[in-house]
Amino acid sequence: MDVKIILWDIDGTLVRSNGGRVAVNAFLRALCLSCQLEHELPYPYDSAGKTDPQIALEILAAASIAESRASQALEAFAEHYLMELKRQQQALITDLRVLPGVSEILEVLTQRGIVQSLLTGNLEPVARFKLACAGIEQYLDFDLGAYGSDNADRSRLVPIVRQRLQRRLGPDASQADIVVVGDTPRDIACARAGGARAVAVATGNFTKHELEAHRPDVLLDDLTDTHAVVEALLQYSSSLESRQAPIV
Incomplete structure (x- = not known):
């Protein structure tokens, strides 16, 4: 069984504040x-x-x-x-802003039948509420995600997703191709700790240069080029020994 799941971070990746607190x-x-x-x-x-x-x-x-x-x-x-x-x-x-390109990418991945969920430090109820307020909750399978409410240690969240995939799809799902998309070095480290592929996007508080130092599998300026981003998420594969990130 070939299983692929895209796990999105929320703050700085899917949405940002318009300046309010x-x-x-x-x-x-x-x-x-x-x-x-x-x-x-x-x-x-x-x-x-x-x-x-x-x-x-x-x-x-x-x-x-x-x-x-x-x-x-x-x-x-x-x-x-x-x-x-x-x-x-x-x-x-009013304060939440869906980042450019996000809605288009979520829609294309949904149309292709790709399962999308979250890997976020947000508490699960907060994650659900934020994305409902942002108007993009319909693209995400929240039940498969992992949240700060599951474990305070972000490095332990990818295995939680694997467990939830196995419960839903059976033991073969333990070998699922998991892609973590986030905007911080901690997102990259989390993916590494869980044996997932790390896609870093410089739409948060870290520059592309700062993220590159942590050697993600894919490094993106932003999510505005729908075709390039979708192809990077779906087609790029790397061995765990090779960490030279393609820059999109």
Whole structure:
């Protein structure tokens, strides 16, 4: 059985903020509520590619919240975060911008019968809500994806996708061709850790040069050239020993 699945990162890959801080403010508000804090919390600069639980724990550690208390607060945090996003839904819809070329690529891959899902640090309910607000949720099989709510360690997420593929399609799916598409070095490292192919796209906070240093299998400026990107996703193959990334 030949199984291929494309796993998309969300923030910086499929969508970006138009400059607002709707999601960030909701995140911080949810942390305050979950820990019953009255003072404001800082948001870390280096959050790109991290999972939501990882970011939450780092923020709380920086605020001198005991590790045991912070860990206990994570479940409540997840509920409050989604609630805060829903409360600000219209502002979030206005703030989210689907990146150029994304809708076209998702549509073409869907027409070709390629399974697409997510590999993201977002909590699963948040991922679903964000992409519904962005209007592109119809292209994605959310049940096969892996999320920050599955494991705070991003490097452990590809095996979770393999397990979900096997449960749905049988043991042969363990050899599925998995392609991870993301905009940070952590996306590349995650793909490597899980035996997946890494496609890096310089649409986030990292330049093409910075991403190239991490040797992805494919390196893209952006997703605007639908034909070239689709061909790169579907046709490019590499051995695990060869890491010279074709630049598209």
